Amino acid sequence: MHLDVQDLRNFYYRSALGRAAQTAVRNQMVQMWPEAKGQSVCGYGFAVPLLRPYLAHARRVVALMPGPQGVMAWPAGQPNVSVLCEEVMWPLETGHVDKLILMHGLETCDSPSRLLEECDRVLGPGGKLLAVVPNRAGLWSRSEKTPFGYGRPYTSGQLESLLKAHGFITENHATVLYQPPSVRKFWRRTAGMAERFGHALPILAGGVLMVEASKRVQAPLGPGEKIRARPLKALEGLAEPSAKPV
Numbered sequence: 001m002h003l004d005v006q007d008l009r010n011f012y013y014r015s016a017l018g019r020a021a022q023t024a025v026r027n028q029m030v031q032m033w034p035e036a037k038g039q040s041v042c043g044y045g046f047a048v049p050l051l052r053p054y055l056a057h058a059r060r061v062v063a064l065m066p067g068p069q070g071v072m073a074w075p076a077g078q079p080n081v082s083v084l085c086e087e088v089m090w091p092l093e094t095g096h097v098d099k100l101i102l103m104h105g106l107e108t109c110d111s112p113s114r115l116l117e118e119c120d121r122v123l124g125p126g127g128k129l130l131a132v133v134p135n136r137a138g139l140w141s142r143s144e145k146t147p148f149g150y151g152r153p154y155t156s157g158q159l160e161s162l163l164k165a166h167g168f169i170t171e172n173h174a175t176v177l178y179q180p181p182s183v184r185k186f187w188r189r190t191a192g193m194a195e196r197f198g199h200a201l202p203i204l205a206g207g208v209l210m211v212e213a214s215k216r217v218q219a220p221l222g223p224g225e226k227i228r229a230r231p232l233k234a235l236e237g238l239a240e241p242s243a244k245p246v
Contacts, residue, residue, distance in 0.1 A: 002108045003147055005070035008046045011147055017183050020191045021146065022049040024176045025132060025208060029053075029101070032130065032172055032212050039098035042122065044090075044115075045105025046147070048074045048082070050132075054099075064090055066105065088114040095124045103132040107151030116166040123215045129168060131211045133159060135175060140207025143181040148207060159211050168213035175206030 011018035029050050037057040043050060044064045055061055055075065063082045065071040071084040085091055087109050100119055109115045119129055134141035134148040141153035154162075160170045178198025179191040187194070198206055 001150060002066055002069040003046075003104065003150055005046065005065060005072050008069070008104065008147055009072055012046075012049050015183070016188050017146065017181065020179065020188065021148075021177060021208075024179070024191075024195050025103075025210070026050050026053070028174050028176045028210055029130060029132075032174070032210070033099060033128070036099055040096055041099045041101075042092065042097045043101040043103065044119075045069070045103050045108070047101040047103040047105070047132075050101050050103060051081075062092070064092075066109070069104075069108075087111070088118045090118055090122060092122045094121050097122045097127055098124060099128050099130070101130045101132065104147055104151075106131055107133045107153065112152075112162060113166065116163070116168070120167050120215060125215065125217045127215045128171075129163070129213045129215070131159060131163065131209075131213070133209050133211075135205060135207055135209045137205040138175075138177065138207035139205075140177055140181045145183070146181050148177075148181075154209060156209055156211070159209060163211065163213045167216045169216050170211060170213050172212040174210045175208065176210060177207030181207065 012022050026049060030053055035057060036054040038059050040060045041051065041054045041058045042062045042064060046065065046069065048063050051061055051063060052075065061081050063074055064085045065082060066087050067084060071082050073080045074082045083091060088111060100123055106112055106115060123129065134151070134153040136153040136155050140146055140148040143149045156173060163170060176195065179194035180187050
């Protein structure tokens with residue numbers, strides 16, 4: 001079940017809790033992907049809070065928003081890059097995306113397998129995918145006050161297995177949002193400290209999983225594989241030795 005785009009916009013841009021979540025997730029993403037100069041960057045679901053760092057230097061930035069969710073113009077005050085699309089039929093060329101971000105897309109879609117097949121289609125050889133999903137063990141997946149409280153939460157193992165089954169190789173993973181999903185002033189004032197404390201103590205469960213994976217490049221398939229080398233017959237055509245004495 002997709003949330004409405006207005007609810008997502010209000011959370012991330014008009015609430016203190018949403019701005020804190022946006023900052024924590026985006027800071028971690030920038031550590032994984034510090035730049036995308038000259039590259040094609042795409043986000044699916046509601047990934048616009050994470051796309052802004054790449055607007056200035058990427059060759060192209062596209063924000064895909066699924067039909068059941070709705071679409072909004074973004075970024076404000078600049079040429080729009082948002083596109084309304086079908087869940088598993090994106091208006092993108094095959095193999096032309098370098099970096100792809102899924103946020104509020106994988107856990108809410110009707111068919112995760114078909115969605116990942118579409119991700120594989122649009123990514124170029126060696127392209128990178130960043131999946132941002134609610135952590136089943138975290139507090140955020142249990143609170144309907146945030147968008148991470150909707151859809152199917154994942155464990156790290158479940159998400160990595162799903163990606164592997166669709167031809168992706170996990171390269172990096174992280175957990176963020178150790179702060180409670182609370183609007184109380186105390187937790188808002190201590191949000192930064194909670195994030196630092198959570199990263200220092202991995203035994204704590206963060207609210208969001210972030211898994212970076214690369215597209216597996218298969219060996220080329222074709223007629224060339226069916227060609228078999230014939231044994232070399234170096235003496236073929238020579239006369240048989242005669243048994244008669246010379």
